[in-house]
Amino acid sequence: MKITYLGHGGLGIHVNGIDIIVDPFITANPKASNINIEELKADYILITHAHQDHILDVEAIAKRTGAKIVSNYEIVTHFGNLGLEGHPMNHGGKWQFDFGTVKYVNAIHTSSFPDGSYGGQPGGFVIETNDKNIYIAGDTALTFDMKLIPMQTKLDLAILPIGDNFTMGIDDAVIASDFVECHKVLGYHFDTFGYIEIDHTEAKNTFSEKGKELLLLDIGEHIEL
Ligand code: NI
Ligand code: MN
Numbered sequence: 627m628k629i630t631y632l633g634h635g636g637l638g639i640h641v642n643g644i645d646i647i648v649d650p651f652i653t654a655n656p657k658a659s660n661i662n663i664e665e666l667k668a669d670y671i672l673i674t675h676a677h678q679d680h681i682l683d684v685e686a687i688a689k690r691t692g693a694k695i696v697s698n699y700e701i702v703t704h705f706g707n708l709g710l711e712g713h714p715m716n717h718g719g720k721w722q723f724d725f726g727t728v729k730y731v732n733a734i735h736t737s738s739f740p741d742g743s744y745g746g747q748p749g750g751f752v753i754e755t756n757d758k759n760i761y762i763a764g765d766t767a768l769t770f771d772m773k774l775i776p777m778q779t780k781l782d783l784a785i786l787p788i789g790d791n792f793t794m795g796i797d798d799a800v801i802a803s804d805f806v807e808c809h810k811v812l813g814y815h816f817d818t819f820g821y822i823e824i825d826h827t828e829a830k831n832t833f834s835e836k837g838k839e840l841l842l843l844d845i846g847e848h849i850e851l
Contacts, residue, residue: 631843633658668693674764676745700746726755733766776807787815789822
């Protein structure tokens with residue numbers, strides 16, 4: 627499994643020959659000017675919640691690629707009304723796709739569309755494949771619900787927000803990694819705006835002091851699991 631950081635909450639995942647984009651917020655992110663959305667491959671677009679900083683480039687990428695949108699019912703309906711194909715889910719449900727199984731799991735956050743309309747409830751994704759298993763937390767607070775995940779899934783990577791203010795910060799992300807029983811963490815949702823700037827060295831040290839690894843990728847950089 628190859629995971630590319632697209633900036634903010636955005637990810638590109640390549641697994642089993644399939645390309646998945648998560649929460650693309652690229653064209654309005656000056657830090658992501660090295661990413662050209664016209665060049666992104668997508669068979670699926672996973673969306674955690676309806677906030678602008680997670681859906682901005684969904685329509686453009688889905689229209690060009692024909693990617694199927696996977697998200698909560700309200701978000702899939704919203705994009706369906708724009709003529710885009712989707713697969714609706716809701717919390718606690720899972721579905722077997724051609725690349726693996728996706729479960730839409732709880733997140734504590736909000737989820738209105740940019741115009742204020744209802745975007746359903748926010749979530750995260752647990753993706754299980756015959757290659758690796760990952761948890762994409764989405765925008766969320768630390769929550770005991772995370773303890774449910776390792777009861778069913780042995781994770782190889784937890785992708786957690788670490789920017790604080792709108793989501794968990796570093797200290798809570800360390801606890802979240804305990805809850806999900808995964809000590810390899812990819813941090814995201816940091817540095818994009820003034821409210822969520824972090825000290826990278828301090829963040830990594832906070833994890834390493836607990837015997838954990840925090841990965842911070844440059845935008846456009848990838849890891850192989
Ligand atoms: Ni949000
Ligand atoms: Mn956000």
